[in-house]
Amino acid sequence: MLRVLNQIIPLLFPNCCALCQLRQKHVICSSCISQLRNQSVHMRCLICGTPNQTWVCKSCQYAKWSFDQSLVLCDESSRLIPLIKGSDEYGQIKYLPAIFFAWHILNFRKMPPVDLLIPLPELFAKSKKRGFWFALILVKKWSRLTRTPYNKDLIGVNAIGTKYSEMNMPLYYLDSRNLNTHLLQNKRIAIVMPLMQSEHVLHILASHLKNHGVRWVAYWSLTRKPKKDHY
Numbered sequence: 001m002l003r004v005l006n007q008i009i010p011l012l013f014p015n016c017c018a019l020c021q022l023r024q025k026h027v028i029c030s031s032c033i034s035q036l037r038n039q040s041v042h043m044r045c046l047i048c049g050t051p052n053q054t055w056v057c058k059s060c061q062y063a064k065w066s067f068d069q070s071l072v073l074c075d076e077s078s079r080l081i082p083l084i085k086g087s088d089e090y091g092q093i094k095y096l097p098a099i100f101f102a103w104h105i106l107n108f109r110k111m112p113p114v115d116l117l118i119p120l121p122e123l124f125a126k127s128k129k130r131g132f133w134f135a136l137i138l139v140k141k142w143s144r145l146t147r148t149p150y151n152k153d154l155i156g157v158n159a160i161g162t163k164y165s166e167m168n169m170p171l172y173y174l175d176s177r178n179l180n181t182h183l184l185q186n187k188r189i190a191i192v193m194p195l196m197q198s199e200h201v202l203h204i205l206a207s208h209l210k211n212h213g214v215r216w217v218a219y220w221s222l223t224r225k226p227k228k229d230h231y
């Protein structure tokens with residue numbers, strides 16, 4: 001009897017909750033989802049996406065960023081982080097269904113309509129080490145879901161930095177070979193990435209786009225590096 005049950009249960013409930021391993025229908029169980037919901041009711045700064053008591057955080061009130069909005073799925077303390085971040089890289093492909101499920105539940109309604117999606121480029125060495133370009137995988141899914149076109153060749157990236165600095169700062173540029181200014185006129189663009197880091201770098205990228213006629217730029221990210229000025 002037990003053996004039969006053990007065979008039937010996986011057929012009836014094919015998934016394990018990616019967070020608590022409970023066997024059930026969805027990729028994340030309802031109690032884990034409601035826990036995530038409770039965590040996500042905290043306000044975030046509309047512009048930079050950091051947890052905040054007001055709609056626009058102090059640094060965004062003073063800084064005139066060129067981007068208009070950031071949408072972030074979770075913070076670094078969230079239970080979702082082990083699904084997003086592997087041993088040292090952001091981009092766990094085996095948990096994609098759970099990541100998309102969580103995004104859908106927590107962020108889908110907040111996604112504004114956009115005209116074009118762009119995956120944030122990463123250094124080739126990074127994609128090569130991981131085996132895929134994670135932002136592109138996210139963009140393809142959201143492109144299908146929201147019926148929005150995407151362009152993966154518009155933005156390029158170089159690393160700038162000294163040999164003494166541990167982390168090379170990425171420097172994003174518009175790839176002139178694939179730049180069609182006419183197509184960018186008055187467009188609303190969302191740039192997608194697994195991890196949001198420096199506002200300054202993203203600010204420069206958004207100003208390049210706006211100099212070419214783009215009207216509105218949003219950053220959609222799974223998580224973001226904490227900033228010092230949490231209030």
Ligand SMILES: [Zn+2]
Binds near residue numbers: 017018028029031033
């Ligand atoms: Zn669960």
Ligand SMILES: [Zn+2]
Binds near residue numbers: 046
């Ligand atoms: Zn802010």
